[in-house]
Amino acid sequence: MQVIYFRGQMLETSSSGSDVCQPMAGATVLLWQANFSGRYNHKGDDSALQQFPHPKTGKPMERIHDEYFQYWGKAITDEHGYFLFKTVLPSFYPATDDWYRPPHLHFSIRAKGHPEFVTQTYFKGKTLPDIGIINDLNAKDWILRDHGILPAQQEQVIVEYQPDPEGKLTDGLLGSCQLLLPT
Numbered sequence: 001m002q003v004i005y006f007r008g009q010m011l012e013t014s015s016s017g018s019d020v021c022q023p024m025a026g027a028t029v030l031l032w033q034a035n036f037s038g039r040y041n042h043k044g045d046d047s048a049l050q051q052f053p054h055p056k057t058g059k060p061m062e063r064i065h066d067e068y069f070q071y072w073g074k075a076i077t078d079e080h081g082y083f084l085f086k087t088v089l090p091s092f093y094p095a096t097d098d099w100y101r102p103p104h105l106h107f108s109i110r111a112k113g114h115p116e117f118v119t120q121t122y123f124k125g126k127t128l129p130d131i132g133i134i135n136d137l138n139a140k141d142w143i144l145r146d147h148g149i150l151p152a153q154q155e156q157v158i159v160e161y162q163p164d165p166e167g168k169l170t171d172g173l174l175g176s177c178q179l180l181l182p183t
């Protein structure tokens, strides 16, 4: 199981001009995700699906409920708009017979003066396990590659994970991302 940290910074466009962004303090960030074996812990998860074929090798992979994993988290952004989650790398999982979702984190952000903002972030980085498969699945994911999302916007939510450049977080890989709240 790969421990990860996600450090986000919420931004909003400045009231002084739409090209300028400023940190959004006090926003509520809700995270939910699959666990290390591609299972969720909500009603939408098909708990009868106890294994699925590996997308490359076809080898059966066990889908296991982890009672020690919370599957979700909540944070409030600080005065500079930052929030930090410590969690685990979620697995890919089958969405249909011929479509595997790449590993991803779901976010819902609520902030004063903004509509609820719901998004997903994805993974890249050469130190991540299974990065070859992750890159392949990222390339053909129907949600990430939706034609309504500009390629530059797609790349913004594929977050690079690496050892903490400051060396403070030593038990996991760190990904950092800025998220701009729609007005």
Ligand SMILES: [Fe+2]
Pocket (backbone or CB within 6 Å): 034, 101, 104, 106
């Ligand atoms: Fe999902």
